[in-house]
Amino acid sequence: MDTILKKKKGIKKKHIPFIVGGVLFLSAVVRLIFGDHASTLNVDKNRISIQEVTKGQFNDYVRINGQVLPINTIQLSAVEGGMVSEKLVEEGAMVRQGEVIVRLTNLMLNLNILDSEAQLAEKQNFLRNTRVTMEQERLNLKKEKLQLDLDVDRKKRKYDQYRQLYNENLTSKEEYLQAKEDYEYAVNGRLLVVERQKQDSIYRSVQVKQMEESLDNMRRNLVLVRQRVENLNVKAPVDGQLGLLDVEIGQTVTTGGRIGQISVLSDYKVEASIDEHYIDRVKQGLDATFERQDRNFALRVRKVYPEVRDKQFKTDFVFEGERPDNIRAGQTYYINLQLGQPTEAVLIPRGTFYQTTGGQWIFVVTTEEDKAVRRKISIGRQNPNYYEVTGGLEPGEKVITSSYDTYGDVQVLNLK
Numbered sequence: 464m465d466t467i468l469k470k471k472k473g474i475k476k477k478h479i480p481f482i483v484g485g486v487l488f489l490s491a492v493v494r495l496i497f498g499d500h501a502s503t504l505n506v507d508k509n510r511i512s513i514q515e516v517t518k519g520q521f522n523d524y525v526r527i528n529g530q531v532l533p534i535n536t537i538q539l540s541a542v543e544g545g546m547v548s549e550k551l552v553e554e555g556a557m558v559r560q561g562e563v564i565v566r567l568t569n570l571m572l573n574l575n576i577l578d579s580e581a582q583l584a585e586k587q588n589f590l591r592n593t594r595v596t597m598e599q600e601r602l603n604l605k606k607e608k609l610q611l612d613l614d615v616d617r618k619k620r621k622y623d624q625y626r627q628l629y630n631e632n633l634t635s636k637e638e639y640l641q642a643k644e645d646y647e648y649a650v651n652g653r654l655l656v657v658e659r660q661k662q663d664s665i666y667r668s669v670q671v672k673q674m675e676e677s678l679d680n681m682r683r684n685l686v687l688v689r690q691r692v693e694n695l696n697v698k699a700p701v702d703g704q705l706g707l708l709d710v711e712i713g714q715t716v717t718t719g720g721r722i723g724q725i726s727v728l729s730d731y732k733v734e735a736s737i738d739e740h741y742i743d744r745v746k747q748g749l750d751a752t753f754e755r756q757d758r759n760f761a762l763r764v765r766k767v768y769p770e771v772r773d774k775q776f777k778t779d780f781v782f783e784g785e786r787p788d789n790i791r792a793g794q795t796y797y798i799n800l801q802l803g804q805p806t807e808a809v810l811i812p813r814g815t816f817y818q819t820t821g822g823q824w825i826f827v828v829t830t831e832e833d834k835a836v837r838r839k840i841s842i843g844r845q846n847p848n849y850y851e852v853t854g855g856l857e858p859g860e861k862v863i864t865s866s867y868d869t870y871g872d873v874q875v876l877n878l879k
Contacts, residue, residue: 504873511878512865513828514812518858521810523803526847529735529753529780531794534725537701539708543694544718545569547710554708558699558725565710565722567695576692579685586681590674597667604660611653615646622646703727731790733762733780735798739771744802751780751800755787762798803844809852813845814864822850826876828861835863835876 540876545567552564625642699705708723716722737745751762761783768777780798816825822842826835840855856862863876870876 479747491780492714502873503875503877504870505877505879507675508878510865511863512814513861514814514864516852516856516860516862517810517857518807519810520805521808521844521849521851522801522805523844524846524848525737525741525800527735527737527798527800529733529796529798531731531790531792532734533728533792534730534732534781535727536706537703537725537727538699538721539564539700539705539723539725541565541567541697541716541718541720541722542546543567543569543572543691544693544716544720545572546710547714547716550708550710550712552708553707554705554723556705558705560699560702563696563700564587564699564705564708565697567697567716569692569695572688572691572695576685576688579681579688583678583681583685586674586678590671590678593674594671600663601660601667601850604656604663608653608656608660610856611629611649611656615649615653618642618649640685697722701725701727702729726792728792731782731786731792731796732765733782733796734776735778735780735800737778737800739774739776741802742771742776745776745778745800749801750783751798753796753798758787760785760787764800808843809856809858810849811852811856811862812849812864815866816864817842817850819867819870824864825856827856828863828865828878832861833878835878837874 490599547565548568549566550564551566552562558564622642622645625634625639629636629639686700703725706724706726710716711720719835745764745767747764747767749764752759753762754760762780763783764778765781766779768779770776808866811825822840824839827838828835838855841853842855843851845851
């Protein structure tokens with residue numbers, strides 16, 4: 464007879480994997496619901512840069528590279544067009560004001576001079592002939608007046624005689640009236656000649672003046688044309704160094720065409736390109752310094768160019784006080800441009816973290832120094848050494864200032 468075996472109660476070996484899996488699942492659920500959601504990343508403590516937040520004096524300045532240039536550069540242009548016949552000075556040579564650098568030739572200009580001279584001679588001859596004619600007419604009028612004066616005197620005597628005779632009844636009234644009329648006619652005729660003399664004198668003076676003005680204009684025109692010939696000699700407008708001469712013998716140069724430039728070496732300036740971030744803060748008159756030959760030299764902003772190119776704008780500096788020895792155009796100076804007065808501020812050293820965060824957040828090391836937690840901050844001004852912290856950090860805290868490129872969206876760093 465078979466015996467019925469009772470099933471043993473309890474946990475059997477085949478149930479253990481299911482139980483363990485269930486426990487792990489519940490643990491994951493609990494951690495998911497009640498645990499820390501922050502993503503973490505393990506980093507090597509020796510491969511990052513940890514700096515302390517401090518409170519100190521913030522020097523508001525920016526460091527830029529500047530290049531030494533002549534204080535002024537004069538463009539050399541051809542006042543008169545022509546063909547290059549001779550180059551008297553080579554590039555790089557020192558020139559004096561008025562020194563001929565290039566000679567040009569212009570045949571049409573020579574023909575213009577000959578034509579102007581011929582017109583001037585013709586005008587002079589015409590004026591001379593006109594004056595002779597006017598003088599002859601003036602003499603004729605004067606002679607005519609003399610004749611009329613004589614005629615008036617004679618007729619006046621006759622009139623006086625007939626008037627006396629008529630009063631004594633020794634002559635007829637008709638003869639008396641004829642003598643009177645002849646005398647009055649002669650007087651009126653003389654008045655007409657005198658008036659004619661006045662009018663002719665005014666007309667002659669006006670005509671001569673106009674002709675002399677025209678003649679004077681022609682003389683000035685001839686002088687200008689001759690000056691144009693002189694302008695074929697391109698001369699140095701100032702003392703300086705001929706830095707560029709872009710012409711060759713036989714080349715045709717147009718009027719006003721640029722052919723070179725002269726650098727004025729009486730003084731120097733420093734030209735620098737500054738990031739557009741500072742364009743609203745860089746003003747004319749700001750002070751700057753640079754170090755050379757173990758000495759500090761002072762500069763001042765002379766001009767700020769408004770145009771921005773490649774995210775930078777140009778600024779010109781001039782020297783204040785002494786210049787470095789052996790200063791040369793083309794040298795590079797590392798300039799500290801002072802943007803404001805030093806102030807007390809919370810500071811963190813500059814670092815490559817800024818390229819990732821833009822100064823909006825940073826990893827702050829915990830007091831145990833085993834973790835670094837992401838925190839929002841705000842950064843104001845900056846100089847080559849420090850950022851000015853305006854919120855989110857306190858002096859004495861430590862932060863990571865090295866690159867964040869590999870951290871992504873991690874919220875917590877485990878420092879190993």
